[in-house]
Amino acid sequence: MTELRIAAVGDIHLGEDVRGQYRKHLEGIEERADVFMLTGDLTRHGTLEEGRLVAEELRGLPVPTIAVLGNHDYHSDLQYEIAAALRDAGVIVLHDDGVVIQCGEVKLGVVGGKGFGGGYAGKCASEFGEREIKNFVAHTRYIAESWKVALKEMTADLKVVLSHYSPIKETLEGEPHEIYPFLGSYLLAEAVDTAGADLILHGHAHKGSEKGMTPGGIRVRNVALPVLGRAYAVYCLGENGAC
Protein backbone atom coordinates (compact mmCIF):
# COMPACT_ATOMS: atom_id res chain seq x y z
CA MET A 1 0.00 0.00 0.00
CA THR A 2 1.31 3.44 -0.86
CA GLU A 3 1.02 6.44 1.39
CA LEU A 4 -1.99 8.74 1.37
CA ARG A 5 -1.78 12.52 1.71
CA ILE A 6 -4.77 14.08 3.47
CA ALA A 7 -5.32 17.85 3.31
CA ALA A 8 -7.60 19.03 6.10
CA VAL A 9 -9.14 22.20 7.50
CA GLY A 10 -12.17 23.27 9.50
CA ASP A 11 -13.94 26.42 10.63
CA ILE A 12 -13.43 28.36 7.43
CA HIS A 13 -16.64 30.32 8.21
CA LEU A 14 -17.16 31.73 4.75
CA GLY A 15 -19.41 34.71 4.09
CA GLU A 16 -20.15 37.06 1.22
CA ASP A 17 -17.43 39.51 2.28
CA VAL A 18 -14.69 36.88 1.82
CA ARG A 19 -16.10 35.20 -1.31
CA GLY A 20 -13.35 33.72 -3.48
CA GLN A 21 -10.56 34.36 -1.01
CA TYR A 22 -10.25 30.86 0.43
CA ARG A 23 -10.51 29.23 -3.00
CA LYS A 24 -7.29 30.95 -4.05
CA HIS A 25 -5.44 28.95 -1.41
CA LEU A 26 -6.70 25.69 -2.89
CA GLU A 27 -4.83 26.24 -6.15
CA GLY A 28 -2.41 23.35 -6.66
CA ILE A 29 -3.92 21.22 -3.88
CA GLU A 30 -3.58 18.18 -6.15
CA GLU A 31 0.20 18.58 -6.00
CA ARG A 32 0.14 18.45 -2.21
CA ALA A 33 -2.65 16.02 -1.35
CA ASP A 34 -4.70 13.07 -2.58
CA VAL A 35 -7.89 14.00 -0.75
CA PHE A 36 -9.32 17.12 0.95
CA MET A 37 -11.32 16.92 4.18
CA LEU A 38 -13.34 19.62 5.94
CA THR A 39 -14.36 19.35 9.60
CA GLY A 40 -17.40 21.63 9.63
CA ASP A 41 -18.34 25.24 10.38
CA LEU A 42 -18.04 26.04 6.73
CA THR A 43 -20.57 28.88 7.12
CA ARG A 44 -21.18 31.56 9.77
CA HIS A 45 -24.94 31.46 10.21
CA GLY A 46 -25.92 28.27 8.42
CA THR A 47 -28.02 30.06 5.80
CA LEU A 48 -28.62 28.51 2.40
CA GLU A 49 -26.95 31.52 0.75
CA GLU A 50 -23.78 30.83 2.73
CA GLY A 51 -24.06 27.12 2.00
CA ARG A 52 -24.24 27.84 -1.73
CA LEU A 53 -21.28 30.18 -1.43
CA VAL A 54 -19.23 27.42 0.23
CA ALA A 55 -20.36 24.99 -2.46
CA GLU A 56 -19.10 27.33 -5.17
CA GLU A 57 -15.84 27.75 -3.32
CA LEU A 58 -15.32 23.97 -3.26
CA ARG A 59 -16.80 23.11 -6.68
CA GLY A 60 -14.66 21.18 -9.12
CA LEU A 61 -11.62 20.61 -6.94
CA PRO A 62 -9.15 18.21 -8.56
CA VAL A 63 -9.08 15.87 -5.53
CA PRO A 64 -11.97 14.05 -3.79
CA THR A 65 -13.47 16.35 -1.15
CA ILE A 66 -15.22 15.04 1.96
CA ALA A 67 -16.91 17.21 4.59
CA VAL A 68 -18.97 17.18 7.73
CA LEU A 69 -21.00 20.13 8.98
CA GLY A 70 -20.53 22.03 12.23
CA ASN A 71 -22.80 23.73 14.75
CA HIS A 72 -22.78 27.00 12.78
CA ASP A 73 -23.98 25.12 9.70
CA TYR A 74 -26.93 23.82 11.75
CA HIS A 75 -27.95 27.22 13.15
CA SER A 76 -30.69 28.00 10.61
CA ASP A 77 -32.05 24.41 10.57
CA LEU A 78 -30.96 24.15 6.93
CA GLN A 79 -28.23 21.56 7.38
CA TYR A 80 -29.77 19.13 4.91
CA GLU A 81 -30.24 21.83 2.29
CA ILE A 82 -26.63 22.98 2.80
CA ALA A 83 -25.45 19.39 2.49
CA ALA A 84 -27.43 19.04 -0.75
CA ALA A 85 -25.82 22.20 -2.17
CA LEU A 86 -22.39 20.83 -1.30
CA ARG A 87 -23.20 17.46 -2.86
CA ASP A 88 -24.32 19.21 -6.05
CA ALA A 89 -20.85 20.75 -6.13
CA GLY A 90 -19.23 17.32 -5.88
CA VAL A 91 -18.49 17.29 -2.15
CA ILE A 92 -19.16 14.09 -0.19
CA VAL A 93 -21.00 15.08 3.00
CA LEU A 94 -21.16 12.68 5.95
CA HIS A 95 -24.00 12.65 8.51
CA ASP A 96 -22.99 9.98 11.01
CA ASP A 97 -22.24 7.53 8.24
CA GLY A 98 -19.27 6.48 6.16
CA VAL A 99 -17.90 6.34 2.65
CA VAL A 100 -15.13 4.33 1.01
CA ILE A 101 -13.26 5.90 -1.88
CA GLN A 102 -10.33 4.71 -3.95
CA CYS A 103 -7.37 7.09 -3.75
CA GLY A 104 -4.76 5.72 -6.14
CA GLU A 105 -3.85 2.31 -4.73
CA VAL A 106 -5.37 3.05 -1.34
CA LYS A 107 -8.91 2.20 -0.34
CA LEU A 108 -9.78 5.01 2.07
CA GLY A 109 -12.68 4.77 4.49
CA VAL A 110 -14.03 7.93 6.10
CA VAL A 111 -16.64 7.98 8.86
CA GLY A 112 -18.03 11.01 10.61
CA GLY A 113 -20.49 13.76 11.26
CA LYS A 114 -20.94 16.82 13.39
CA GLY A 115 -20.33 15.05 16.71
CA PHE A 116 -21.55 16.76 19.87
CA GLY A 117 -20.62 17.76 23.41
CA GLY A 118 -21.03 16.49 26.95
CA GLY A 119 -17.52 16.67 28.34
CA TYR A 120 -14.72 14.30 29.17
CA ALA A 121 -14.43 11.27 31.41
CA GLY A 122 -14.85 12.14 35.07
CA LYS A 123 -16.15 15.64 34.32
CA CYS A 124 -19.08 15.08 32.02
CA ALA A 125 -22.82 15.06 31.84
CA SER A 126 -24.69 11.78 32.17
CA GLU A 127 -28.14 10.53 31.20
CA PHE A 128 -29.71 11.41 34.53
CA GLY A 129 -32.25 13.91 35.82
CA GLU A 130 -34.15 16.30 33.62
CA ARG A 131 -35.28 15.25 30.16
CA GLU A 132 -33.21 18.08 28.62
CA ILE A 133 -29.95 16.71 30.09
CA LYS A 134 -30.85 13.17 29.09
CA ASN A 135 -31.54 14.32 25.52
CA PHE A 136 -28.23 16.19 25.40
CA VAL A 137 -26.18 13.16 26.41
CA ALA A 138 -28.29 10.73 24.39
CA HIS A 139 -27.63 12.77 21.24
CA THR A 140 -23.87 12.35 21.68
CA ARG A 141 -24.24 8.69 22.58
CA TYR A 142 -26.34 8.04 19.45
CA ILE A 143 -23.70 9.73 17.28
CA ALA A 144 -20.85 7.80 18.87
CA GLU A 145 -22.70 4.51 18.38
CA SER A 146 -23.37 5.37 14.72
CA TRP A 147 -19.69 6.01 14.11
CA LYS A 148 -18.68 2.80 15.85
CA VAL A 149 -21.04 0.72 13.72
CA ALA A 150 -19.97 2.49 10.50
CA LEU A 151 -16.29 1.90 11.30
CA LYS A 152 -16.82 -1.74 12.19
CA GLU A 153 -18.79 -2.44 9.02
CA MET A 154 -16.25 -0.72 6.80
CA THR A 155 -13.53 -2.52 4.85
CA ALA A 156 -10.69 -0.20 3.91
CA ASP A 157 -6.89 0.07 3.94
CA LEU A 158 -7.01 3.27 6.01
CA LYS A 159 -9.80 4.68 8.13
CA VAL A 160 -10.20 8.36 9.03
CA VAL A 161 -12.84 9.87 11.30
CA LEU A 162 -14.10 13.37 10.54
CA SER A 163 -15.81 15.30 13.33
CA HIS A 164 -16.59 18.89 14.17
CA TYR A 165 -16.58 18.48 17.96
CA SER A 166 -13.47 17.18 19.69
CA PRO A 167 -13.16 13.59 20.95
CA ILE A 168 -10.36 14.48 23.39
CA LYS A 169 -9.27 17.26 25.76
CA GLU A 170 -5.67 17.56 24.56
CA THR A 171 -6.58 19.39 21.39
CA LEU A 172 -8.67 21.87 23.38
CA GLU A 173 -5.67 23.19 25.29
CA GLY A 174 -5.89 26.97 25.06
CA GLU A 175 -9.68 27.05 25.47
CA PRO A 176 -11.25 27.92 28.85
CA HIS A 177 -11.75 24.68 30.83
CA GLU A 178 -15.27 25.77 31.77
CA ILE A 179 -16.51 25.35 28.19
CA TYR A 180 -14.96 21.94 27.51
CA PRO A 181 -18.36 20.16 27.79
CA PHE A 182 -19.58 22.31 24.88
CA LEU A 183 -16.54 21.52 22.78
CA GLY A 184 -16.72 17.75 22.64
CA SER A 185 -17.17 14.42 24.33
CA TYR A 186 -15.02 11.46 25.30
CA LEU A 187 -17.83 9.20 24.02
CA LEU A 188 -16.66 9.98 20.48
CA ALA A 189 -13.09 8.87 21.26
CA GLU A 190 -14.29 5.77 23.10
CA ALA A 191 -16.34 4.69 20.08
CA VAL A 192 -13.46 5.19 17.66
CA ASP A 193 -10.98 3.46 19.98
CA THR A 194 -13.36 0.50 20.18
CA ALA A 195 -13.86 0.19 16.42
CA GLY A 196 -10.39 1.28 15.29
CA ALA A 197 -9.20 4.05 12.96
CA ASP A 198 -5.93 5.58 11.80
CA LEU A 199 -6.65 9.28 12.35
CA ILE A 200 -9.33 11.56 13.77
CA LEU A 201 -9.73 15.11 12.45
CA HIS A 202 -11.86 17.76 14.15
CA GLY A 203 -12.36 21.51 14.40
CA HIS A 204 -14.65 23.71 16.56
CA ALA A 205 -12.01 24.76 19.14
CA HIS A 206 -10.51 27.91 17.60
CA LYS A 207 -8.19 28.53 20.54
CA GLY A 208 -7.21 24.88 20.95
CA SER A 209 -4.08 22.97 19.95
CA GLU A 210 -3.38 20.98 16.81
CA LYS A 211 -2.06 17.68 18.10
CA GLY A 212 -3.34 15.04 20.49
CA MET A 213 -4.10 11.35 20.88
CA THR A 214 -7.00 9.22 22.10
CA PRO A 215 -6.55 6.98 25.18
CA GLY A 216 -6.29 4.10 22.67
CA GLY A 217 -3.41 5.76 20.80
CA ILE A 218 -5.20 7.07 17.70
CA ARG A 219 -3.77 10.36 16.52
CA VAL A 220 -6.13 13.36 16.72
CA ARG A 221 -5.64 16.65 14.90
CA ASN A 222 -7.57 19.87 15.50
CA VAL A 223 -7.58 21.48 12.06
CA ALA A 224 -9.62 24.61 12.87
CA LEU A 225 -8.25 27.34 10.60
CA PRO A 226 -7.31 29.69 13.47
CA VAL A 227 -5.38 26.83 15.11
CA LEU A 228 -3.52 25.85 11.94
CA GLY A 229 -2.69 29.40 10.83
CA ARG A 230 -2.32 27.96 7.32
CA ALA A 231 -4.83 27.24 4.56
CA TYR A 232 -4.86 23.53 5.38
CA ALA A 233 -2.68 20.90 6.99
CA VAL A 234 -1.40 17.84 5.14
CA TYR A 235 -1.10 14.53 7.00
CA CYS A 236 0.56 11.51 5.39
CA LEU A 237 -0.73 8.06 6.30
CA GLY A 238 0.60 4.76 5.06
CA GLU A 239 3.08 2.01 5.58
CA ASN A 240 6.25 3.83 4.67
CA GLY A 241 5.06 7.17 6.06
CA ALA A 242 6.64 9.11 3.24
CA CYS A 243 5.02 11.47 0.76
Place this chain on the structure above:
Amino acid sequence: MEAPQYVAARVQAALAEDGRTHELGIRVDIRGDQLFLRGQVSGAEQRERLGLVAHEAAPDLRVHNEIMVVEFTEPGEDEHLD
Protein backbone atom coordinates in the same frame (compact mmCIF):
# COMPACT_ATOMS: atom_id res chain seq x y z
CA MET B 1 -25.68 50.01 38.74
CA GLU B 2 -25.57 46.69 36.92
CA ALA B 3 -22.48 44.61 37.73
CA PRO B 4 -19.99 44.64 34.82
CA GLN B 5 -19.92 40.83 34.77
CA TYR B 6 -23.61 40.76 33.82
CA VAL B 7 -23.14 43.44 31.19
CA ALA B 8 -20.21 41.49 29.70
CA ALA B 9 -22.30 38.30 29.68
CA ARG B 10 -25.16 40.13 27.96
CA VAL B 11 -22.83 41.51 25.29
CA GLN B 12 -21.26 38.09 24.73
CA ALA B 13 -24.72 36.54 24.36
CA ALA B 14 -25.69 39.26 21.88
CA LEU B 15 -22.60 38.56 19.76
CA ALA B 16 -23.49 34.86 19.67
CA GLU B 17 -27.24 35.22 19.16
CA ASP B 18 -27.65 38.34 17.01
CA GLY B 19 -28.46 37.37 13.44
CA ARG B 20 -25.88 39.81 12.10
CA THR B 21 -22.97 38.19 13.93
CA HIS B 22 -23.52 34.69 15.41
CA GLU B 23 -19.97 34.73 16.62
CA LEU B 24 -18.94 32.48 19.51
CA GLY B 25 -15.68 32.72 21.40
CA ILE B 26 -15.30 36.50 21.50
CA ARG B 27 -13.90 37.63 24.82
CA VAL B 28 -15.66 40.61 26.40
CA ASP B 29 -14.00 42.56 29.21
CA ILE B 30 -15.29 45.66 30.94
CA ARG B 31 -13.14 48.12 32.89
CA GLY B 32 -15.06 51.13 34.14
CA ASP B 33 -16.83 52.63 31.13
CA GLN B 34 -14.61 50.83 28.63
CA LEU B 35 -15.59 47.62 26.84
CA PHE B 36 -12.92 45.49 25.16
CA LEU B 37 -13.58 42.88 22.47
CA ARG B 38 -10.93 40.29 21.69
CA GLY B 39 -10.82 37.21 19.50
CA GLN B 40 -10.44 36.16 15.88
CA VAL B 41 -12.93 36.24 13.01
CA SER B 42 -12.81 35.32 9.35
CA GLY B 43 -13.32 38.78 7.81
CA ALA B 44 -13.05 42.53 8.42
CA GLU B 45 -16.78 43.13 7.90
CA GLN B 46 -17.60 40.56 10.59
CA ARG B 47 -15.27 42.40 12.97
CA GLU B 48 -17.09 45.67 12.29
CA ARG B 49 -20.50 44.04 12.79
CA LEU B 50 -19.35 42.67 16.14
CA GLY B 51 -18.31 46.14 17.26
CA LEU B 52 -21.72 47.49 16.24
CA VAL B 53 -23.70 44.75 18.01
CA ALA B 54 -21.58 45.20 21.16
CA HIS B 55 -22.24 48.93 21.09
CA GLU B 56 -25.98 48.36 20.75
CA ALA B 57 -25.95 45.90 23.65
CA ALA B 58 -24.03 48.29 25.93
CA PRO B 59 -24.56 51.79 24.50
CA ASP B 60 -23.16 53.58 27.56
CA LEU B 61 -19.75 51.97 27.23
CA ARG B 62 -16.91 52.93 24.91
CA VAL B 63 -16.16 49.91 22.71
CA HIS B 64 -12.56 49.04 21.92
CA ASN B 65 -12.70 46.54 19.07
CA GLU B 66 -9.45 44.58 19.34
CA ILE B 67 -10.75 41.59 17.35
CA MET B 68 -8.31 40.32 14.75
CA VAL B 69 -9.05 38.88 11.34
CA VAL B 70 -7.62 35.38 11.00
CA GLU B 71 -4.56 35.43 8.83
CA PHE B 72 -3.30 32.22 7.37
CA THR B 73 -0.40 31.25 5.19
CA GLU B 74 -0.03 28.77 2.37
CA PRO B 75 0.07 25.10 3.43
CA GLY B 76 3.37 24.31 5.08
CA GLU B 77 5.31 21.14 5.76
CA ASP B 78 3.47 17.79 5.67
CA GLU B 79 3.25 15.73 8.84
CA HIS B 80 4.08 12.05 8.49
CA LEU B 81 1.98 9.86 10.77
CA ASP B 82 3.76 6.52 10.76
